[in-house]
Amino acid sequence: METREFGDIELRQVREHVWEIPREGEMNAPARVLASEALLDHIGDDKTLEQLRNATHLPGITKHAICMPDGHQGYGFPVGGVGATDATDGCLSPGAVGYDINCGVRMMTTNLTYEDLQGHEEELVDALFEAVPSGLGGGGVVTGDAETIEDILARGMRWAVDAGYATDDDLAHCEDEGFRDDARPEFVSQKAKDRGRNQIGSLGSGNHFLEVQRVTDIYREDVAESFGLEADQIVVLIHCGSRGLGHQTCTDYLRRIEKEHKDLLDDLPDKELAAAPAGSALAEEYYGAMCAAINFAWVNRQLIMHRTREVFADVFDRDWRDMEMRLLYDVAHNIAKKEVHEVGVDPEGRPVRDSDAVEREERELYVHRKGATRAFPAGRPELPPAYAEVGQPVIIPGSMGAGSYVLRGGDQSLDLTFGSTAHGAGRLMSRTKAKQEYWGETVQDELREQEKIYVKAQSGATVAEEAPGVYKDVDEVVRVSDELGIGDKVARTFPVCNIKG
DNA sequence: ATGTTC
Numbered sequence: 001m002e003t004r005e006f007g008d009i010e011l012r013q014v015r016e017h018v019w020e021i022p023r024e025g026e027m028n029a030p031a032r033v034l035a036s037e038a039l040l041d042h043i044g045d046d047k048t049l050e051q052l053r054n055a056t057h058l059p060g061i062t063k064h065a066i067c068m069p070d071g072h073q074g075y076g077f078p079v080g081g082v083g084a085t086d087a088t089d090g091c092l093s094p095g096a097v098g099y100d101i102n103c104g105v106r107m108m109t110t111n112l113t114y115e116d117l118q119g120h121e122e123e124l125v126d127a128l129f130e131a132v133p134s135g136l137g138g139g140g141v142v143t144g145d146a147e148t149i150e151d152i153l154a155r156g157m158r159w160a161v162d163a164g165y166a167t168d169d170d171l172a173h174c175e176d177e178g179f180r181d182d183a184r185p186e187f188v189s190q191k192a193k194d195r196g197r198n199q200i201g202s203l204g205s206g207n208h209f210l211e212v213q214r215v216t217d218i219y220r221e222d223v224a225e226s227f228g229l230e231a232d233q234i235v236v237l238i239h240c241g242s243r244g245l246g247h248q249t250c251t252d253y254l255r256r257i258e259k260e261h262k263d264l265l266d267d268l269p270d271k272e273l274a275a276a277p278a279g280s281a282l283a284e285e286y287y288g289a290m291c292a293a294i295n296f297a298w299v300n301r302q303l304i305m306h307r308t309r310e311v312f313a314d315v316f317d318r319d320w321r322d323m324e325m326r327l328l329y330d331v332a333h334n335i336a337k338k339e340v341h342e343v344g345v346d347p348e349g350r351p352v353r354d355s356d357a358v359e360r361e362e363r364e365l366y367v368h369r370k371g372a373t374r375a376f377p378a379g380r381p382e383l384p385p386a387y388a389e390v391g392q393p394v395i396i397p398g399s400m401g402a403g404s405y406v407l408r409g410g411d412q413s414l415d416l417t418f419g420s421t422a423h424g425a426g427r428l429m430s431r432t433k434a435k436q437e438y439w440g441e442t443v444q445d446e447l448r449e450q451e452k453i454y455v456k457a458q459s460g461a462t463v464a465e466e467a468p469g470v471y472k473d474v475d476e477v478v479r480v481s482d483e484l485g486i487g488d489k490v491a492r493t494f495p496v497c498n499i500k501g
Numbered sequence: 502a503t504g505t506t507c
Contacts, residue, residue, distance in 0.1 A: 075502095100502040137504060195504075206502055247503045334502090431505095 006044035009053060017069075017480050018416075021049070026269075027056040030353060032064040034416070036480050039069050042428065042472055047073040048080075054269045055083050060090020060278065062343055062351040062365055066417055068372050069480040070426035070472065074098065076272025079371035082420045085278070086351070087338050087364040091264070092283040093275035094257070094290070096368035098334040099250045101290055102297035103208075103241030105395045105423075106174070106330035107406065108305055109227075110312070110323050112234040114214040117496060120315060124212065125454040125497040127311045132210055132304055134203035135458035135501040141201025141303040149193050152200065153185035156295030157302055165299075165306045172384050174330040175374060175392075178298045182338075184288025188245070189252050196245030196296055201303025205459070205501030207424075207466055208240040210304060213403065213493035220490050223408050226390045227328055229491045236325075237404055237493070238304050239397050241334065242297035249293045253286045278366070287336070294335060301330060328406070329393035333423035336368045339382075341418055354415075367418050375409040375421040375487045394487045396478060398425045400455060401447055401468030403494040405478045412485030421487035425474040431465040438464040455498045462501055 002013040011019040011033060019040060021031040031052045035043055043049065048071050055065040055077050062084045071080030076095035083096050117124070133139045142163075144152065151159045157178025160166035171177050185193075203210060215233045218224045229235075242249075257274050258265065260282055265271050276283040305327065309320035316323065343365075344357025351363065376383055378391045387393065391408040398404050402425065413419045429437070440460025447453040447468075457463045481487040 098502075103502070204502075205505080208502085241502070244503065251503090 004040060006049055009049045017484050021053055023056070027053065028058065028061045029056050030064055031056050033067040033071070034480065034484060035069045036476060039472070039476060039480065042426070043067060043071050048078045051076065051078040051270070052081060054273060055081060055096065057268050058083060058085055058091055058093060058273060058275055060086035062086060062363065063353055068420070068422040069477045070422040070424055072426050074370065076270055076274060077368070077370055080422065080426065081370050082372045082417055083368045084341065084365040084418045085368070087278055087366050090278045090366065091275035092278060092287060092336060092366050093273055093368060094250050094253045094286055095272050095274035096370050097290060097336050098370045099247050100241035100334050101246035101249060101293040102332045103334040104297065104301065104330060104332040105237060105239040105397055106301050106305065107328040107395050108236040108308065108325055109229065109328050110234045110325050112323055113232045114234060114496070117234055121454045121497055124315050125456045125499060127315055128210060128308065128497065129456040129499045131307045131311045132203060132499060133201065134499060136205045138198040139202060140199045141307055144197045144200050149197050150185050152299045153188055153292035153295055154183055155179060156298045160299050160302045166302050170302065170327045172386060173327040174298060175332055177384065178302070178330065180291035180294050182288060183291040183295050185292045187285040187289040188249055188292050192245045192248035192252065195248050196243065199243040199245065201300060201307065202243060203240045203304065203501055204243050205462060209400065209498055209500040210308065211237045211400065211495050212497040213237055213495055215491055216403065216494045217492040220488065223390055223490045227393055227406065227490060228326065229406060235493060236308055237395065237397060238301050240300060240304065242293045242300065245296050246293040249289050253289065256282055290336065294332065298330065329395065331373050331395055333373045334370055336366050338364055339367045340364050341414065365418070369420055371423045372420045373423045374419055375407065375413045376419045377409045377411045377413060380419065394421055396422060396424060396474065398474030399468040399471040400466060400495055400498045401451060401453065402471065402474050403492060405474065405489060406491045407478065407481060407487035408490050410485040410488045413487065416484060417486050421481045422477050425471040425477060427470055428472055429470050434465045434467060434470045435461060438467040438469065440464045443467045453495045453498065457500045459501065466500065
C-alpha cells in the first residue's frame with residue numbers, strides 16, 4: 001500500500017482518494033484525508049495535516065478527524081475539516097466552527113436564459129452593486145432596532161417571512177428551514193448584537209460575493225430536473241456569512257474558554273482548537289449563541305436574495321415571480337450541529353473505526369463542519385420534502401473565473417464523512433502573495449474581455465486577492481467528491497456578473 | 502472571515 005510523507009506525518013493510502021494518519025500517542029482516533037494525489041500535494045504544503053492530526057486529540061472525537069479535498073490550514077482546526085465529537089462526554093469547539101459562523105452559500109434559480117441576459121450585463125452588475133451593501137463595515141438592507149435583532153437571532157428566516165422579505169417556499173428550501181430552534185439570543189453579547197444591527201443584509205468582504213451565472217453542463221439529468229436546473233439557465237449564487245456578529249461571538253467564546261477551561265486547553269496540542277467540555281455551561285451557552293448567529297446569517301443571505309429579486313424586476317421590467325426566482329437551496333459551511341449518526345463501537349461501547357467495530361450504535365454527536373458542506377443522501381430525516389427522495393443539493397462555489405457546481409448528497413457520505421463534502425476550491429496562495437502577483441483592474445479587464453465576465457468590487461485589492469489564479473482547480477475537488485460518492489455532480493455553472501466587497 | 506492590530 002502506498003504511503004506519502006509530509007514532514008513527520010506519514011499517510012497510508014486506504015484506497016483511491018482515501019489517506020489515513022494512523023492513531024498513535026495521544027490521538028483519540030486516526031485522521032483521514034480525502035484527496036487525489038494532486039490535491040494531497042497542496043494539502044501537504046501548509047500546516048493542514050498537522051492541524052488535522054491535532055484535531056484527533058479533541059475529547060470524544062469519533063471515528064476519524066477528516067479533511068475534505070479542498071482542505072487548507074485555518075485557525076487551529078483546518079478549513080475543510082469535519083470533526084464529530086460525542087455530544088454527551090466529548091466537547092464542542094468554536095475553533096472547529098470558525099470565526100464566520102454559518103458562512104454559507106445559496107443558489108436561486110430563474111426561468112431566464114443566457115440569451116435573455118446578454119446585452120444587459122453591465123446594467124445588471126451596476127444595479128446589483130448599487131443595491132446590495134458590500135465591503136467592510138456597516139450598512140445593511142435593513143437596520144435593526146434592539147427588538148428586531150433579538151427576533152432575527154431567535155427565529156432566523158421565520159422573522160424574514162413575517163417582515164415580508166421571504167416566502168414559505170424560501171423556508172422550505174433552506175438547510176434547517178432557515179431556523180435553528182436551539183438559538184439562545186441571551187448568550188450573544190451586546191457587543192456582537194450592536195455589530196450586527198447595521199449589517200443585516202450585507203455581503204462583507206474577502207471571498208464573499210454575489211454572482212449571476214449560467215448553467216453550462218448537466219451531469220445527472222434526473223437529479224437536475226428535480227432541482228429545477230437546465231442548460232443555459234440563469235442562476236444567482238450568494239456566498240456570505242454572519243459578518244461582525246458571528247465574528248464577535250466566536251471571539252467572545254474563545255476568550256471565555258481560555259479563562260474557564262484552561263485545563264482542557266493545556267491537554268490539547270494547540271490552544272487554537274479551543275474546546276469546551278460537552279455538558280459544561282460554557283458549551284451549552286456557546287451552542288445557543290452559535291445557533292443564534294446561524295439564524296442571523298440565514299437572514300443575511302435572505303435579504304440579499306430579496307434585493308436581488310428587486311434588481312432583476314427593475315432591470316428586466318418583470319415581476320420576480322414571473323421570472324420564477326426560487327431558492328434552490330441554502331447550505332451552511334461553517335457550523336456545528338447535534339446530529340445522530342450510526343457509529344461502529346468496540347466491546348466496551350467506545351466508538352472506533354468500522355474495521356475495529358463489533359457492532360453499530362446510534363450516537364448523538366456534535367458534527368463540526370468548518371469549510372465543509374452537509375451532503376445528506378436521500379432518506380435522512382433532516383431533508384425537506386422537496387429533496388427527501390433525491391438527496392440534498394450541495395453548492396460548491398469556485399473562483400470568479402471558474403464557475404461553480406451543484407452536487408447532491410452522495411450515498412457514501414454517511415459512512416465516510418458524517419454526511420459531508422467539500423465547500424469550495426480552496427486557496428493556493430496567501431492574500432499577501434496574491435496582491436504581489438495580481439492587480440485588481442487588470443484581472444477585471446481580462447475577465448471581461450476574454451470570458452465576458454463582469455466583475456464589480458468595492459476594492460481592487462479584494463479582486464487581486466480573489467483572482468482566479470489564487471484558487472485550486474474546483475473541477476478536481478468536485479471530481480474527488482463525485483468519485484468517492486460523498487457528493488455527486490449534478491450541474492456546472494459559469495460566471496456572468498460578479499459583485500464583491 | 503473581521504470596525505483587516507487587544
